[in-house]
Amino acid sequence: MVKRLIYLFLIITSLLSLGCKSSQPVIDYMVVSASTVKGNELMVSQIKFDDQWGMPVGSLACCWQEAGAQSGVYNKPFPQKVSVVWSDLDQERIYFADIPLNGNAGLLAKNLPTFTWRSSSEEEKEIYPYIIVGFGENGEVKVWLSNAHTSRNKIGRVLHEIGSGQAQWNPFPGDRN
Numbered sequence: 001m002v003k004r005l006i007y008l009f010l011i012i013t014s015l016l017s018l019g020c021k022s023s024q025p026v027i028d029y030m031v032v033s034a035s036t037v038k039g040n041e042l043m044v045s046q047i048k049f050d051d052q053w054g055m056p057v058g059s060l061a062c063c064w065q066e067a068g069a070q071s072g073v074y075n076k077p078f079p080q081k082v083s084v085v086w087s088d089l090d091q092e093r094i095y096f097a098d099i100p101l102n103g104n105a106g107l108l109a110k111n112l113p114t115f116t117w118r119s120s121s122e123e124e125k126e127i128y129p130y131i132i133v134g135f136g137e138n139g140e141v142k143v144w145l146s147n148a149h150t151s152r153n154k155i156g157r158v159l160h161e162i163g164s165g166q167a168q169w170n171p172f173p174g175d176r177n
Contacts, residue, residue: 024078024106030129031149033067036060040137044069044086047133049079060086060135065159067130067149078106079131082143082163086135087172095139097167105145105162112147115156124148131162139167 032055036042041061048054055071062068080103085096102108109129116123127147134142143163151157 023103024080025110026075026077027073027106027109027129028075030073030076030078030109030131031067031070032073032131032133033070033149034060034133034135035063035066035068036135037064037137038062040088040135041090042086042088042135044084044135046083046085048083050077050081051083063150064134065132065144066151067132067146070149078109078129082131082133084133084135084141084167092172093139093169094172095135095167095169097139097141097165099141099143099163099165101143102160102162105160108145108160108162112145113156113158115148115154118153118155124154139169141165141167 032047034044034047034057041059044057044060046054047057053073053076057069060069079101081098081100083098085094087094112127112129114123114125114127130146130149132144132146134144136142141164142161145160145162146158148154148157
């Protein structure tokens with residue numbers, strides 16, 4: 001009887017541990033960031049990955065496809081979803097979206113190529129994945145994976161689109177006077 005209970009306990013704990021693992025690889029260190037079209041001034045209130053972890057955000061006003069506001073993240077499985085909320089003061093809208101990410105993006109992140117510094121012709125071998133969340137002018141959301149924060153002074157920067165979508169929006173709350 002004791003042996004059966006031990007086997008049952010081992011089976012249950014094995015099944016529970018399988019349910020807790022992500023299908024994406026764990027990344028030792030990656031950078032998460034945000035960008036928007038130059039001149040598009042936004043207030044980003046949430047960038048959250050897999051409903052578990054996020055990055056501090058705030059005002060954003062430039063640098064489409066580049067890692068503007070950045071945060072480093074250690075020892076996390078590569079995310080499968082990003083949830084975003086932001087406000088556009090000019091349009092008086094609050095946008096929100098959940099964007100699923102490409103299923104093989106974690107493998108891409110683990111195998112990003114090196115790039116060469118244009119100014120010195122030296123190869124950069126210490127490559128970190130950059131997840132760049134881009135906010136378009138009319139609620140478009142793009143998510144890219146890159147081997148560098150920008151293409152300036154770099155030869156061989158890659159930019160993979162790993163997710164995209166159209167946000168929904170609500171108008172700003174009106175005056176209640």
